[in-house]
Amino acid sequence: MTRIIPSLADISxxxxxxxxxxxxxxxxxxAPYPAAVAALQAFRAKGGRVVLLTNAPRPQAGVRAQLDRLGVPQDAWDLIASSGDAAQAGLFGGMVGRRVYHLGPAKDDGFFTDIPAEFADAPAITRVPLEEAEGIVCTGPFDDLTETPEDYRATFLYAKAKGLKLLCSNPDLVVDYGDRRIYCAGALAALYDEMGGESLYFGKPHPPIYDLARRRVIAAxxxxxxxxxxxxxxxxxxxxxxxxxEGIDTxxxxxxxxxxxxxxDVEAPEAGLLRDWLDDRQITPTYAIGRLR
Known part of the structure; x- marks a missing residue:
């Protein structure tokens, strides 16, 4: 049974x-959640280390820059492992070819330009129009504030007919941007799969991002x-x-x-509602909390 806890410190x-x-x-x-920041700072203060494990489609340098813009203090975390990092390994490994169509906004250009040293000598990746592509790299909708996956059905019909694989740099279906819910790359990739295409995933819950995080913890x-x-x-x-x-507590x-x-009460989930919701999904986290604090 999932145990509801009042704070991270109670079980850390x-x-x-x-x-x-x-x-x-x-x-x-x-904006950051102040209580969550304080919880991570306290965990580190007692000797723990915090890995920010994110399905962001950008490499870690882009994630770090975003955290700085939002005002997340650097003493709240130790390492970053992003879906963008893990997907870059697939990209430079040639999993969708070397000539690729980028489906995503300009803000994600760092996925192609922030090249880690380990891939500096890899064959170049070139972004081309869909008609010339060997594969698709999806980092999200072009305009995540207005578009839905259905806007890409025609694109995916064409891509499927060409036999193109789609590299999904963010398996999340949606995220909440302030008080607005927006679609992510995972929702587009799910539609492509549903239509008979083939999508490749690198972020949570898939193994590549956990392998990357583990290697970064050890390397540090x-x-x-x-x-x-x-x-x-x-x-x-x-x-x-x-x-x-991955066999770890959650x-x-x-x-x-x-x-x-x-x-x-967002801070106090009702036990019965939580139990029924989790039973419907047949999944049992170790713990649950309203907000991280």
Whole structure:
């Protein structure tokens, strides 16, 4: 049974590594949550390390820049592992070819231009029109404030007919940007799969991002023990499902994407509503909390 807890500090002692989601847990896309920041700072102060494990479609340099713009203090985290990082490895590994069509906004150009040193000698990736492409790289809709996956049905029919694979740099279906819900690359990739195309995923809940996070923890000189690792997030099918798949404990933040399902008090999910909601999805997080704090 999932245990509802009042604060991270109440259960943090057995853990020395935290995999913490960003959107919906640490910030809402516009501003950080002060209590979540304080919880991560306290976890680090007692000797733990915080890995920001995010399905952001940008490499870690872009994620770090966004955190700075939002005002998330750097003493709240140690390392970043993004879906963009993991997907870059697939891109430079040639999984969708070298001539690719970029489906996504200009703000995600760093996916192609911020090239890690490990891929500096890899064959070049060239962005081309869809008609000339060997594959698709999807970082999201061109305009996530107005578009839906259905706007891309014609594009996907053409891509499927050409046999193009789609590299999805962010498996999230939606995120909340302030008080507005917007579609992510995962929703477009899901439609492509539904239409008979083939999408490749690298972020949560899929293994590549966890392999990357583990390698970064070890490279930073920390020990890594799955039994002493806790995954925190508001995505039941990404953060929680991914953590369970890796054999690590999970903390479900109910005050994120599914906030309306658990009663009127965002800080205090109702136990019965939470139990029924989780039973419907046949998934059992180790812990649950209203907001990370």
């Amino acid at each position: 002692d057995p853990y020395d590594t935290l995999y913490c989601d960003l959107w919906g847990c640490l910030h809402n896309g516009r 000189g920390f020990d890594f023990d799955p039994a002493r690792t806790l995954a925190v997030g508001d995505g039941i099918g990404t953060d929680i499902q991914g953590g369970l798949g 903390l479900f933040v109910t005050g994120g994407l599914a906030v309306e399902a658990f009663g009127p």
